[in-house]
Amino acid sequence: MSFEGLPEEATRKKTNFLESIYFVEILKGLAVTGKHLVKNIFATDDMPTMQYPEEKRVYSDRFRGRHRLMQRDDGTPKCVACQMCSTYCPADCIEIVGAEHPDPTIEKYPATFDIDLLRCVFCGLCEEACPCDAIRLDTGIYEIAADSREKFVVDKDFLLNNKTDGTR
């Protein structure tokens, strides 16, 4: 077989006699794995493994986790049902039904606000599109689990479940 035109390192390395009888190389390999074994027996706590449910990874503040809807001071949603987020959403996972707001200075409010968390790609475009800072992905929650597909579609009450002063 010819390897012309290939770079030097792409061709098979020539083995010398000691390497070609395997035996010494096997012992070297056993030494490598043995070293890891002994090191880990005596320093079990230094292993990079994270004991997940007890220890949790800390992400940066900019991490995009599960969504939440922001509230006004009286606890009603800041959202004005303008549909910008659901229009922008590349995964098409937000469904809003608007309704007329009793306060004449505010045009609309969302009668329903559903997000399908299974379709969401957590890109954050909804939070960029929102004109009144009503939706954010800053909860830091990444443990999203349920036992049926229906339960992943979260509604307005679920998303509004946070504090009125805007803290998480």
Add this chain to the structure above:
Amino acid sequence: MPIVLESLAKIVFMFLLIMGMVPALIWAERKGAAFIQDRTGPNRAAIGGVRLAGLVHPIADVLKLVFKEDVQPEARHKAFYNLAPWLAMTIAVSSYAVIPFGDFITIAGRKIPLVVADLQVGALYVLAVASLGTYAVVMAGWASNNKFTFLGGIRATAQMISYEISMGLALMGLMMIFSSLRITDIVAGQGDMIFGFLPKWGVVVQPLGFILFITAVFAETNRNPFDLPEGESEIVAGFHLEYSSLKFALFFMAEYCHMVVGAALIASFYFGGYQIPWAPRAVLEANAGGLLTAKLIGVAVAASVFALLFLRRAQKEKNKFNDNRDREPVLGAGLWILVAIGAAGALLLKPWTVGPQGAEMVATVFQISAFVAKVVFFAWLFIWVRWTLPRFRYDQLMHLGWKVMLPLGVANLVVTALVMAFV
């Protein structure tokens, strides 16, 4: 009648030894693999918060496999499909019959050799049973009526034929040196010394034979780097692909039984079996009292050290998990304190004044411990090698078997014969 009872007792002892080692080996395989790969390994299954560093996982495994549904392919050959796992298990444990695990003990004036069947052709029996093991694999592969299992069975056959020859050739040199096929003779012969200081172990007189034999044993047990019959990357799971539930568990256990057999064979043929180097049985019996005392003191000291380590952990990690698992170090410390007290208490019985009967028992116990220690080491070697080496490619396997090991085996035989004839 006493002979039947004796044999039964020895069979039960051997069987319990193997069956006790299987879960321990499964644990060592998982934990060892994890530590070699810088992971923590199994540490979740617990009984009342005690996890025993993952030793509870094999129990959970067995429970799971027993209660699983036994899914069987429609087009299987019913009889062979059901027979194969039992055959695998039976053959795996039957090799033990000829392996001596100790010298002898005297009970009621009768000298009882510590081997189930002291066959004149023990080494031949070992070779015969070892190659029978492949029948189970072929049977399972064929009866499952699946292309992948069938390929696994074919690979097992070809591998067995290629490596059985080297295994026999390697053993032949050893048989010539100890001029016997009886394994008890081979093991007893390894108690001698050459040049007065080197133990006459098989590995010393037959180093090349040892390398050939250990390679062939790895191939016979279908362990990495020779686990082509179950090569996951090419033929899914090979011969046991269509097995589930208890039948899969049997194949799984048979693999570990094979490992223990392989380790026991390597220890018996090449590492002196139950012989302790530089301490033949007469020396052991003469110093039995001192040895027993030293052992008890050693156990007491080691147990106290372990207890102290556990107590320190109990102090340091009092609220690590905030559940049952926090009890672990406390219970561990308690156990080791009990062991230390037990060993120290046994010293009060004046172990340095054992009689001749007791001296024999002590020597036997020490020899059995030596045998078990060697078996455990070689069983660990199987695991260690598995997590170090990649699997052979099929043509490389055949190349190694026919073009490297077979000529080396013949050369080893010829050189041994010449040396024995002229030196």
